[in-house]
Each structure stands twice: as structure tokens, then as C-alpha cells.
Amino acid sequence: MDTLLAVRASGITKCFGDVVALDGVDLEVAQGGIHGLVGPNGAGKTTLLGLLLGLAVADRGSLEILRTPVGRALAAPDGVAGFVDGPGLYPSLTARQNLAALAALRGPGAGTAGIDEVLDQVGLTDVADDRANGFSLGMRQRLGLAAALLTRPRLLVLDEPSNGLDPAGKRHVHGVLNRLAAEGTAVVLSSHRMDDLEALCSEVTILATGRVVFSGPLGKLAAENRELDYRIVTSDPAAARRVAAGTPGVRIADDGAERLVVRAPVPALDELVVRLVGAGVAVRELAPVVSPLEAAFLALTDQPQEDVR
Template identity: 45%
Template sequence: MSDELAVEATDVTKSFGAVRAVDGISVRVSAGEVYGVLGPNGAGKTTFLRMLFGLIRPDSGVIRVFGRTWAEDGVGVLDGVAGFIESPRFYPYLTGRQNLEGLALLDGGARPGLLEEVLEVVDLRDRADRRVGGYSYGMRQRLGVAASLLRQPRLLVLDEPANGLDPAGIRDMRALVKRLAASGLTVLLSSHHMEEVEEICDNVTIMSRGAVAFHGTIAELRRMAPDPGHLLATGDDDRALALAVAHPRLGLSRDPDGGLLVAGPRDEVSAYVATLVAAGVELRGLTLTRTPLEELFFMLTDASEDELVDVPAPAPAPRRSARSRAAR
């Protein structure tokens, strides 16, 4: 990472009618880092990224991209920037290679050999000549990254890149982002899954209802995280509860769906399990309910995804097509 800021958002606000989608947030992304914007669905992440791309304008505040603003530099803000908002779209009756060739022409052309290089980076070279209509969702997501890389960007913006992917697709997308970050590319990504950003991000902003709930490093988040929780299944829950008196650092309660919820330090949970075994209580299962960082995420956002409503995308602005092409 360097001292240069790839993105600097200061007191940015955006409302849609009575809904405050983004509420005075400030974000600083250093060049060369992987930065995560995390929050439940409807927390304002995509609205923030739309403002960064110039697809909508903030009501107040300023977003600078490598020191440039929309008010001062217009579409020049997107020089060296690429990515996609929500899911990338392609012509399904064309092959992956043909789609990329067409997009490269719209953007002024690509240097010889670059198309093959980006197909290699996203692991689609052997499937580039298949029609996109036959691609899996994960392949289309990776083709979107390939289209973005054709611009040879300094900043890559990815909106929920693993959303809708199966476990194998999520693994592949994480590996791809790690490879891109290792090359020195600045990556700004949004997600509503803590585990998605934990492994790959240097710093993170957690949003809740349009506002910032946390700014900091993953290491700082880990220090804040509560003790892990477990679901304990036994042959005698009443006796297991009675034996917990010898372990005051634990919190135990009955789960409405059966079993016991156990929360506390890992060493104390292990000691409690040893107590149950020594007392002859049958153990049928001990399952981690949420990782500590997942638990902290829900504590910071203080809402389930069902309690939040996504703000619909506004009608396209007159110049959106030109900006969208530049932001590929």
C-alpha cells in the first residue's frame, strides 16, 4: 500500500424520497489495498458504489477517485477505474471471447495479447469460445472481471462479486481477488458476508441503515469479536445445565429448537465438555453457531437482512450509457 488514496469519500449523503440510503459516510481507500464495504442487504453499499461511478449524484459530500471528482473532472474520474455494479451482463448468443472483443472496441481497443491474458487471469481461457448463454453464474461473474481488466485499471470495484455463487464459485472468486491484489491492483468490493471479506480485505467499513457502524482493520475487528457460540446436543440437557455451575465463565440457555446454546471462551467450552464426559452425560453434537466475526457483524448492524429494504435503482441518467461503458 502507498500514501496515495484511491478513493476518498467525505460526508457523503444520498436520499430517495424519505429513505436515507447513505447517511454521511466517509471512506478512505489507500492505493494497493483490498478494501471491503460490508453490510446487510439494503445497508447502502450499492448506492455508495453507484455514486462512485457517477451513475447517481450524492445530495451532499464529495467522492474523490485518485484525487479527481465528478464536479471538476467529469467522466475523467473513471480513468484507471473498472468494475461492475450488481451483476455484469453480456450477449448470451455470443461467446465469451466475442463479448470481450466487442467491449474492448467500444472502449477504444486493447493492446495485442491483452484479451488472452485476462482470460487466463480469470481461468476462462479454455471456455472462452463457448456461448455465454451456456455459462454458469460464476463464469459470468468471472467474465465480468475479465471485461474490467481489459481497461488495465488501477482500481477495480466489485459489487457483491460472490453473491449467488455456490461454495466452489465463492472459493474461486476469493482466489481470483487474492491474485489480483497480489499484483498490486487496488480492489474495492462490497459484500454482506463477513467470511467473504475476512480472508482477503486489509480494511473494512461496515454499514448499517446507510451509516457507518465500523471503520478499521480486520485485526481490529477480531479483537472486538465476542466469544464464539455453540449448539450443544446431549442425552440429558437438565443435567448438563446443572453441571455448568462449575464453569461460571460460560453462558448457557435452552435453544427453542432443542439443545443448549453455549457461549464463552474456547478453553472454558473445552473444559465444560470434559466435565460432561467425566460425569457420563451423553454428547451428541457440538456445533459452532456463528463465528466470532459473524456474531460481531450482527451486533454492529443490529438487524437481520429481512428488516432492511433495498432501495431500487433510479431511472438512468441521460449520459449513463457513456459512463457505464467507461466504467466497465
């Protein structure tokens, strides 16, 4: 199965002086997969992505990128593109000039995609001739993505690509990443946005203080059948509260105010919905208060829910 892996990292350790940024990290990214890296600030996400881009080398462990072992030299592995800590751009050049400069640096015949094509893919056609220094963070992120696309990468590495994106920008970026993955490119990205990761990623790795606390398909997190808090909106809140109180496995988790929040495993939640409908109470909305990924993230990284949002 190794031939299907774009990244195979094993026992990766990286220290900065006394700080252990990565502590025995294993990571496998399938070719054609979108893999999300999640973790609190300082968890080691940027450090790990930097290793994939050849910006630094690990102190210990082995790293194979696109089936090629990464040596001790600082070099961008062939077929890899992306950025950490924001894309490097020439502020006084326009979007189109930035891309032309990058294409020229790589020289002719490098198998590059067309500049107009990548500008269109990231939704920057209308501002192609505006200078980058007038761009918002979200526009700079998209221009950085366009620059990476120029090389037609087989592994795309993006650090917090959703930062600063408005809904339209996000739609472009998600569209680009999904299309690349469908064509066989592997994508590794970090994000603080659980909703983005849930929408995009086939697999996630959760890092906390340099260690992997979970790695695998999102479904595996959800399948752990942990209890979640669900917000329920019904046609008759008082009746719904009584029915919930009488349903085995369901606990009322709110403060008794307007909204009804219950904590329950999925089978008990199903039973509650059946009972509500049986009692003539219509269910208008039912959604987890935090998403399954966010709940797992908070539980695995020991952060109380109140600290977030």
C-alpha cells in the same frame, strides 16, 4: 499516508427524492487492500459502489479516487473498473467475443491484458467460445470480472461478486482478487456472504440505512471481545454439559437437546476447554455458531439472529 489511499470519501450524502441512500459516509480504502461492504438490503452499498465507478455523483461530500478528486461530471475515473447490478454483457456473443468487443471499444494501446489470460484467471477457458446467454449467474459474474481485468485496474469495484458462484468459481474469484491486491490494486466489494468477507477482506465497512456503523480491520471487530455462541462437540456430551455449567463466565445457550452450545467470552471459553480436557472429555469440534463478523453485523444493525439463515 494519503498517497496510500485508493479511495478517500468524506461526508458523502446521496438522495433519491425523499430517500437518503447515503447519509454522511466516510470511507478509506488502502491501495492494495480488499475492502468489504456489508449491510442489509437498502443500506446503500450499491449506491456507494456506483459513486466509485462514476455512475452517479454525490449530492454532498468529497470523494477522491486514486488521488484524483471526483468532480460533478458522470465519468468513470481513470484506473477504475468493475460493475454494479451485474456485469453488462452481450448475450448473443461468446465469452471471448464479449471481451474482444470491450477491448475494441477501448481502442488499441490501452494497456490491456490479454483475453486468453483473463479468461484463464477467472476459470472460463473451457467455455470461452460458448454464448453468454447460456451462462449461469456465477459464470456471468466471472465474465464481468474478466472484463474488468482487461483494463488492469488500480481500483476494482464489485457489487455482490459472489452471487451465484459455485465453490470452484469462488476459488477462482478469490484467487484473482488476492493476486490483484498483492500487486497493489485496491478492491472494494459488497457481499452478503460473511464467510467470503472473512476469507478475503483486510477491512470491512458495515452500512445500515446509509450510515457507517463500523469501519476498520476485521481484527478490530473480533478484538471487541464480545460474547459469542460456540457449538462444542465432545466425546461425552453429558459430562461436557456438567463441566460447562460449572465453568465461570460460561452460559449454556442451547435447548438441552443433542448439541451443546455455550455463550462465553474467549477467556472463559479457553478455561472451559482446559477443564474438559482435564476431566477426560475430548473436544472434537469447537466453532462459533455465527462468525465474529456476522455476530458484529447482526448486533450493529439490530437484526435478531433468527432472521438470518
